[in-house]
């Protein structure tokens with residue numbers, strides 16, 4: 001049982017690390033740069049969303065983090081090896097993590113798919129993109145970035161709470 005818990009905890013921490021790392025890179029660097037790059041930024045986003053597994057990797061790492069976290073909660077007996085304050089802080093982190101998963105799936109995931117569809121329909125393989133189309137697509141991407149930032153804040157709350165709970 002202990003080996004299973006150690007593996008579950010490892011899976012939880014590694015997938016949480018990947019989820020937060022990907023989100024930081026996209027929210028603070030990739031998406032803002034694509035938005036600033038105008039037409040070529042939209043072409044880049046089209047390639048990213050339609051020719052890589054960018055959309056599904058977030059679902060995979062957030063799903064693994066949350067599933068492993070819930071199983072750790074149910075079977076990890078963290079109540080026994082965390083202080084009362086540590087368990088309260090762990091609980092706050094778990095709520096923030098669950099909210100990040102729900103918001104990520106229901107809002108960020110849906111906005112990502114909507115942007116991907118719009119980019120496929122409105123960005124031609126070659127030739128210029130009309131300026132009104134550019135504006136609409138840039139607004140869609142900016143809205144997605146706004147949602148991603150909220151998920152990011154929830155994930156950082158989860159990371160800080162969970163990373164500190166054992167020392168409280």
Ligand code: HEM
Nearest residue numbers: 016066069070072073076078094097098155158159162166
């Ligand atoms: C963005 C989301 C999350 C991040 C970044 C995250 C991160 C972490 C980290 C770094 C630890 C290790 C702490 C340590 O050993 O000192 C941890 C432990 C833990 N996490 Fe999460 N977590 C997230 C979401 C969740 C969720 C949604 C749940 C449950 C609903 C959860 C339940 C737990 C539990 C129970 C532990 C303690 C395991 C033990 O007994 O040692 N986590 N988490």
